[in-house]
Amino acid sequence: MVKKHLAVAIPASVIADTPHLREKTSKIGYIGRAAAIFRVNEIIVYADNPKIEQNVDLDLIATLLAYMETPQYLRKHLFGLKPELQYAGILPPLRTPHHPLEGRIRDLKVGEYREGVAISKTEDRSLIDIGVEKPAIIQQTQVDMNKRLTVKVTKIGNEVEAKIATREEIPQYWGYIVSVERRSMFALLESGEFDLTVATSKLASSFKKTAERLEQKWSKAKTPLILFGAPTRGLYEIAKDEGANLNGVVDFVLNTVPNQGTETVRTEEALLATLAVFNIQFDN
Amino acid sequence: MVKKHLAVAIPASVIADTPHLREKTSKIGYIGRAAAIFRVNEIIVYADNPKIEQNVDLDLIATLLAYMETPQYLRKHLFGLKPELQYAGILPPLRTPHHPLEGRIRDLKVGEYREGVAISKTEDRSLIDIGVEKPAIIQQTQVDMNKRLTVKVTKIGNEVEAKIATREEIPQYWGYIVSVERRSMFALLESGEFDLTVATSKLASSFKKTAERLEQKWSKAKTPLILFGAPTRGLYEIAKDEGANLNGVVDFVLNTVPNQGTETVRTEEALLATLAVFNIQFDN
Numbered sequence: 001m002v003k004k005h006l007a008v009a010i011p012a013s014v015i016a017d018t019p020h021l022r023e024k025t026s027k028i029g030y031i032g033r034a035a036a037i038f039r040v041n042e043i044i045v046y047a048d049n050p051k052i053e054q055n056v057d058l059d060l061i062a063t064l065l066a067y068m069e070t071p072q073y074l075r076k077h078l079f080g081l082k083p084e085l086q087y088a089g090i091l092p093p094l095r096t097p098h099h100p101l102e103g104r105i106r107d108l109k110v111g112e113y114r115e116g117v118a119i120s121k122t123e124d125r126s127l128i129d130i131g132v133e134k135p136a137i138i139q140q141t142q143v144d145m146n147k148r149l150t151v152k153v154t155k156i157g158n159e160v161e162a163k164i165a166t167r168e169e170i171p172q173y174w175g176y177i178v179s180v181e182r183r184s185m186f187a188l189l190e191s192g193e194f195d196l197t198v199a200t201s202k203l204a205s206s207f208k209k210t211a212e213r214l215e216q217k218w219s220k221a222k223t224p225l226i227l228f229g230a231p232t233r234g235l236y237e238i239a240k241d242e243g244a245n246l247n248g249v250v251d252f253v254l255n256t257v258p259n260q261g262t263e264t265v266r267t268e269e270a271l272l273a274t275l276a277v278f279n280i281q282f283d284n
Numbered sequence: 285m286v287k288k289h290l291a292v293a294i295p296a297s298v299i300a301d302t303p304h305l306r307e308k309t310s311k312i313g314y315i316g317r318a319a320a321i322f323r324v325n326e327i328i329v330y331a332d333n334p335k336i337e338q339n340v341d342l343d344l345i346a347t348l349l350a351y352m353e354t355p356q357y358l359r360k361h362l363f364g365l366k367p368e369l370q371y372a373g374i375l376p377p378l379r380t381p382h383h384p385l386e387g388r389i390r391d392l393k394v395g396e397y398r399e400g401v402a403i404s405k406t407e408d409r410s411l412i413d414i415g416v417e418k419p420a421i422i423q424q425t426q427v428d429m430n431k432r433l434t435v436k437v438t439k440i441g442n443e444v445e446a447k448i449a450t451r452e453e454i455p456q457y458w459g460y461i462v463s464v465e466r467r468s469m470f471a472l473l474e475s476g477e478f479d480l481t482v483a484t485s486k487l488a489s490s491f492k493k494t495a496e497r498l499e500q501k502w503s504k505a506k507t508p509l510i511l512f513g514a515p516t517r518g519l520y521e522i523a524k525d526e527g528a529n530l531n532g533v534v535d536f537v538l539n540t541v542p543n544q545g546t547e548t549v550r551t552e553e554a555l556l557a558t559l560a561v562f563n564i565q566f567d568n
Contacts, residue, residue, distance in 0.1 A: 023374055026310050033553060039545040090307055095547035173545035207564055258563065261323040261457035263379035269317060269556060276557035277564050279542065280491055 005041045005223050008275075009181070009188060011048035011238070012057040013230040014267040025087040028061055030268045032068040032176075036094045038275035039173040046181040046188050048230055048238050058180050060084045064091070066178045070115075070148070071099045073131030077117045077146055097172040105132045105160060112153045113170050114162075118143040128162060136162040150174070185227065185235075186242045189249050196221035197250040199235045200228055200274050202265065204255040211281055214252050218282045226278070228271055231264040289325045289507045292559075293465070293472060295332035295522070296341040297514040298551040309371040312345055314552045316352040316460075320378045322559035323457040330465040330472050332514055332522050342464050344368045348375070350462045354399075354432070355383045357415035361401045361430055381456040389416045389444060396437045397454050398446075402427040412446065420446040434458070469511070469519075470526045473533050480505035481534040483519045484512055484558050486549065488539040495565055498536050502566045510562070512555055515548040 010031060015024040035043050045061045047054045063084050068091045070078055079085060093099065098115050102108070116128040119135060126143050127135035128151055136151060137159050143149060150170070151162035167174050181188040189197060196217055204210070218224065227250065229235035235253075239246040246253060256274040257265050265273070294315060299308040319327050329345045331338045347368050352375045354362055363369060377383065382399055386392070400412035403419060410427050411419035412435055420435060421443050427433060434454070435446035451458050465472040473481060480501055488494070502508065511534065513519035519537075523530040530537060540558040541549050549557070 020374075022306065023310065026307065030314065030553075033546070033550070036546050037541060037544050037549055037553060037557075039543070090304075092550070096545055256564070257321060257560065259323070259567065260321050261380055262317070262320050265321055266317070266376070269314075269321060272553060272556045273321075273560035276541065276560045280540070280561050281564070283543065 002220060002222055004221065006039065007042040007044055007194065007223065007225045008035065008040050008271060009044040009046050009185070009225060009227045010061075010267055010271065011046060011185075011228065011230045011233075012054040012061065013048055013233070015057055015061060016230070017232065021084070022087045022090065024060065025064060025090055027268055028064040029068065029091045031271060032065050032094065033092055034268065034272040034275060035176050036069075036096050036173070037272075038279050040176050040275070042177050042179060044179045044181055044188060044225075046185050047183060048185060048233065050184065050241065055182065058182060062178050062180050064088065065176075067091070068094060069175045069178070071131060073103065074115060074117055074129070074148065077119070077129065078148065094175070096175055098174045100131070103131055105134065105156065108132060108153055108156055108160065110153055110156060113165055113174070114151055114153065115148060116151050116162075117148055118145050121145075130160070130162070132160065134160060136160040138162050138164060140164060184242050185238055186244055186249065188225075194223050194225040196224040198224065198226045198252045198254060199246055199250040200226065200256055200270055201235050201246070201253050202255055202257065202260060203234065203236055204253040207255055207258055207277075210252060210254050214254070215282055217251070218278075226274060228267050228274070231266045286504060286506055288505065290323065291326040291328055291478065291507065291509045292319065292324050292555065293328040293330050293469070293509060293511045294345075294551055294555065295330060295469075295512065295514045295517075296338040296345065297332050297517065299341055299345060300514070301516065305368070306371045306374065308344065309348060309374055311552055312348040313352065313375045315555060316349050316378065317376055318552065318556040318559060319460050320353075320380050320457070321556075322563050324460050324559070326461050326463060328463045328465055328472060328509075330469050331467060332469060332517065334468065334525065339466065342466060346462050346464050348372065349460075351375070352378060353459045353462070355415060357387065358399060358401055358413070358432065361403070361413065362432065378459070380459055382458045384415070387415055389418065389440065392416060392437055392440055392444065394437055394440060397449055397458075398435055398437065399432060400435050400446075401432055402429050405429075414444070414446070416444065418444060420444040422446050422448060424448060468526050469522055470528055470533065473511075478507050478509040480508040482508065482510045482536045482538060483530055483534040484510065484540055484554055485519050485530070485537050486539055486541065486544060487518065487520055488537040491539055491542055491561075494536060494538050498538070499566055501535070502562075510558060512551050512558070515550045
């Protein structure tokens with residue numbers, strides 16, 4: 001199995017039927033959790049309804065997902081007191097390896113990776129807050145202030161020394177990035193970023209048959225995308241409104257919740273269910 | 285495949301780490317939804333920690349799940365103004381066939397099933413509120429007042445006539461019942477109500493191998509039970525506290541979320557993920 005960059009796309013209207021920010025926050029919390037449980041690398045929030053202005057919802061969802069994915073000790077650096085974060089306190093913790101519970105130098109280990117932000121620099125080095133008593137030192141100044149970066153701890157003495165690392169070199173799951181596609185689902189699919197695209201729909205036929213054809217392609221895919229619709233407007237309808245036929249613009253359409261007992265499955269439910277099924281069917 | 289009575293058991297401490305009633309309500313909402321999506325027939329809430337008093341939590345979870353499963357037009361009859369229902373307004377609708385959106389006689393069909401409650405009776409008949417303008421008449425008086433029952437519409441004229449029906453005769457998914465096991469997980473397993481018991485645990489070995497052995501038994505089981513632990517205390521630990529070894533008291537232990545990206549999977553997440561996997565693996 002090749003190493004994957006797994007992306008999922010969710011529509012802006014996922015929170016449209018939830019009137020209060022507190023429950024919107026809670027719903028986005030479930031989405032972030034589902035993504036982290038199943039090692040999703042990128043969550044894309046896309047505009048799914050050209051008839052209405054969706055920028056506020058797109059930004060709200062993206063901000064909350066990014067906040068949730070940020071280690072607690074970096075949140076103050078990276079997020080101000082935004083009104084959309086009013087209920088961020090109810091977001092469940094991700095409990096991923098990049099959100100360490102340890103906040104002391106004596107618990108650090110050489111070779112450990114930490115997320116950090118540069119808080120100052122001199123002529124030849126930068127100081128990085130990595131969530132312990134003292135900032136770590138890196139022998140490099142080509143870093144942006146107050147932007148996230150990943151470092152690897154190289155020495156622990158009077159000072160903590162570290163070097164910049166890439167996400168690719170880290171063996172564990174290291175969180176997701178968040179992107180926004182403000183144009184449309186179609187624009188996202190046209191971007192050419194994905195080598196395999198899978199849509200979920202309750203109108204699709206039997207899972208098992210499609211799964212057999214998908215399995216081989218999935219095992220070879222490096223940048224697969226799983227696309228989710230909104231409960232009130234499924235992906236066939238969203239595609240149709242954009243003048244497209246869903247079957248023509250994605251590689252596979254799957255029903256991952258056959259024989260559903262409820263009239264609709266909400267996006268956050270479909271996301272968790274689909275990722276659970278993919279995890280068992282294709283990754284074991 | 286035999287017709288199943290599928291039961292799931294969730295621990296009282298599922299809401300223990302959520303301080304506010306509003307988020308407890310939201311979490312229970314996800315549990316009720318997951319159960320309905322995957323056609324669960326019974327949700328059992330069990331006491332999982334003998335060291336603490338859990339009756340308040342057991343009752344809260346059971347009340348909210350039962351409220352959610354009750355068609356909207358019967359909720360006032362069956363639930364008073366209980367303080368634990370303060371945030372019931374945020375519970376998502378189930379959208380199951382037994383929660384019809386139609387509330388008028390002209391939309392009723394002969395042969396249709398409806399949930400109802402008896403609101404009065406005369407010598408030879410009873411009046412049942414089935415959520416339309418006028419109560420339906422059944423030619424029977426052996427019914428409890430203000431208790432739920434299921435009826436089948438037999439005639440629509442000046443009056444709506446109906447007869448009592450059983451859940452078993454209804455072809456569609458017709459909601460879940462809620463039970464409480466106040467003693468322990470072990471007491472639940474000892475009850476003899478289940479012909480197949482499956483526990484979920486992140487400590488269990490590879491899903492695929494166990495699934496092959498489970499598949500046959502699952503297809504024959506009439507009263508299977510899937511058991512869930514709490515995020516802070518898995519089923520092995522819960523069993524151990526009761527002096528039992530999990531492997532010895534259930535038929536199968538499965539990990540339905542192999543390679544999880546997060547340290548823990550919450551009960552409501554494990555429930556949805558597990559039911560999604562079972563739905564694809566065993567029911568198609």
